Amino acid sequence: MSKVPENIKYAKSHEWVKVDGDIATVGITDHAQHELTDVVFVELPAVGRSLKAGEACAVVESVKTASDIYAPVSGDVTAVNTALNDNPGLVNQDPYGAGWFYKAKISNLGEVNELLGAVAYSALIGGS
Amino acid sequence: MSLKRTPLFETHQRLGARLVEFGGWEMPVQYTSIVDEHLAVRQSAGLFDISHMGEVIVHGPGAAGFLNETLTNDVRKLAPGAGQYTLMCNERGGVIDDLYIYCVGSGHYLLIVNASRIEADYAWLRARFDAVPRPDTRLQNASESFGAVAVQGPQVARFMDACVSGGASEGTKVGRPTDLVKNQMGVFRLAGGSAVVTVARTGYTGEDGFEVVAPSGDIVWVWDRIMAAGAEFGLKPAGLGARDTLRTEMGYPLYGHELDEETTPIEAGLGFFVALDKGDFNGRSVLAAQKASGVARKCVAFKMTERSAPPRPQYPIWSSGPSGTRVGSVASGTQSPSLGVGIGMGYVPPGLALAGTTLEVEIRGRRSAAVVVPKPIFRRTSAKP
Numbered sequence: 346m347s348k349v350p351e352n353i354k355y356a357k358s359h360e361w362v363k364v365d366g367d368i369a370t371v372g373i374t375d376h377a378q379h380e381l382t383d384v385v386f387v388e389l390p391a392v393g394r395s396l397k398a399g400e401a402c403a404v405v406e407s408v409k410t411a412s413d414i415y416a417p418v419s420g421d422v423t424a425v426n427t428a429l430n431d432n433p434g435l436v437n438q439d440p441y442g443a444g445w446f447y448k449a450k451i452s453n454l455g456e457v458n459e460l461l462g463a464v465a466y467s468a469l470i471g472g473s
Numbered sequence: 474m475s476l477k478r479t480p481l482f483e484t485h486q487r488l489g490a491r492l493v494e495f496g497g498w499e500m501p502v503q504y505t506s507i508v509d510e511h512l513a514v515r516q517s518a519g520l521f522d523i524s525h526m527g528e529v530i531v532h533g534p535g536a537a538g539f540l541n542e543t544l545t546n547d548v549r550k551l552a553p554g555a556g557q558y559t560l561m562c563n564e565r566g567g568v569i570d571d572l573y574i575y576c577v578g579s580g581h582y583l584l585i586v587n588a589s590r591i592e593a594d595y596a597w598l599r600a601r602f603d604a605v606p607r608p609d610t611r612l613q614n615a616s617e618s619f620g621a622v623a624v625q626g627p628q629v630a631r632f633m634d635a636c637v638s639g640g641a642s643e644g645t646k647v648g649r650p651t652d653l654v655k656n657q658m659g660v661f662r663l664a665g666g667s668a669v670v671t672v673a674r675t676g677y678t679g680e681d682g683f684e685v686v687a688p689s690g691d692i693v694w695v696w697d698r699i700m701a702a703g704a705e706f707g708l709k710p711a712g713l714g715a716r717d718t719l720r721t722e723m724g725y726p727l728y729g730h731e732l733d734e735e736t737t738p739i740e741a742g743l744g745f746f747v748a749l750d751k752g753d754f755n756g757r758s759v760l761a762a763q764k765a766s767g768v769a770r771k772c773v774a775f776k777m778t779e780r781s782a783p784p785r786p787q788y789p790i791w792s793s794g795p796s797g798t799r800v801g802s803v804a805s806g807t808q809s810p811s812l813g814v815g816i817g818m819g820y821v822p823p824g825l826a827l828a829g830t831t832l833e834v835e836i837r838g839r840r841s842a843a844v845v846v847p848k849p850i851f852r853r854t855s856a857k858p
Contacts, residue, residue, distance in 0.1 A: 382503065382506045382508075383506045383508040385808035386783060386808065388837075404837070406783055406808070407507075408507045408508065408714060408783075408807060408808060409502070409507070411837075
């Protein structure tokens with residue numbers, strides 16, 4: 346069973362967002378890391394880059410495939426998780442914690458409401 | 474058209490394998506994770522289903538002569554029980570397949586061919602075989618009758634003998650599998666039953682190991698017997714994903730990547746397996762000319778020297794420096810689980826093929842530094858700490 350924490354929001358493309366005031370922390374879900382297995386490389390956006398919701402902003406690579414990560418909300422990147430450079434496996438081990446990808450200053454809080462809650466995301470992934 | 478399944482399909486399902494399409498077959502790419510299974514093979518042992526591969530048998534007084542005209546290596550080197558890596562080329566010297574051939578007994582040969590090439594190989598062999606009378610000699614595609622597994626890793630020698638009972642009745646007549654040296658085969662009885670198995674001390678991973686060929690109806694028993702014997706030594710099921718990362722670390726070619734019908738063994742760096750002096754064989758004149766005058770492209774192994782996403786097949790290779798140009802392509806590429814860096818093989822002009830040459834691999838629009846390395850890319854002293 347994939348973990349789907351209650352207190353965060355989800356995009357249909359399997360990113361999660363934790364909102365703290367106007368800062369969004371973004372990563373990929375347990376379901377996504379389980380599909381990928383063995384993350385071997387993560388390409389993160391540059392700090393300062395301006396993202397639009399739905400824009401491809403990062404790449405996560407497993408042994409067999411490269412997958413695009415899409416910004417769930419619009420905003421400027423304020424920090425990236427450089428720990429993933431030397432330890433990309435954190436994405437598999439702790440996708441909602443130490444495996445976070447980047448933080449951004451949310452430019453349009455209304456976009457957060459358009460994301461899925463835990464129940465809706467669980468339904469999307471079929472409770473798998 | 475639905476995908477073919479080996480007799481071990483239900484075993485793979487029971488083990489929770491992730492199944493993918495490979496060469497028309499539905500095969501396990503991984504059971505737990507590719508990296509875990511790869512490391513299990515390097516550290517203890519892994520068991521692979523290779524039943525999708527093909528078996529061709531040639532039997533009779535005309536067998537050796539026919540095979541020596543058709544394959545690049547010299548079968549006269551094979552005493553009963555010996556095997557060799559070899560290639561089958563078309564008239565342009567292009568590779569139809571790379572394969573292993575075993576001399577089971579005098580005039581009796583077993584060929585193990587790639588799953589994706591069974592039909593092409595057999596059609597080629599059949600056409601050549603039928604072109605000339607070969608009294609009392611038979612060519613048979615036995616692929617549907619046989620399954621096979623590969624058990625590979627440093628611990629394999631500790632449990633392989635427990636998988637058979639008695640000594641070899643054919644091939645190299647040793648008392649037990651661990652008395653076979655590399656490339657030798659013997660025919661044994663599976664322990665705990667009556668199944669007859671062909672055991673060859675060979676593999677595609679760079680580790681010690683065996684490939685075991687058995688009638689399709691017995692291959693599940695073979696898998697179960699080996700699994701039971703190997704469990705306490707850390708034996709794990711391993712899928713095609715790990716098989717690919719393991720062979721890439723060794724710099725071994727994979728048909729469809731380093732080898733195809735437009736690529737010769739000389740270009741691929743496999744001249745050692747081309748016996749020009751044995752007499753005529755398909756493609757000989759082209760290969761002799763290439764050995765004498767050189768080739769326009771050479772297969773090299775490389776390692777990424779700066780942090781980058783993994784190199785992958787078809788990514789462009791560039792010469793390095795400000796006046797760098799596109800010089801070739803990646804044939805195989807991956808993140809090496811043993812080394813923790815990107816590795817691969819690709820084709821470049823011969824002037825850039827020396828070990829130590831710096832290159833660049835273009836990965837999603839950005840060029841990252843790499844260096845040509847000798848094969849094998851991974852060897853025990855070079856593992857990351």
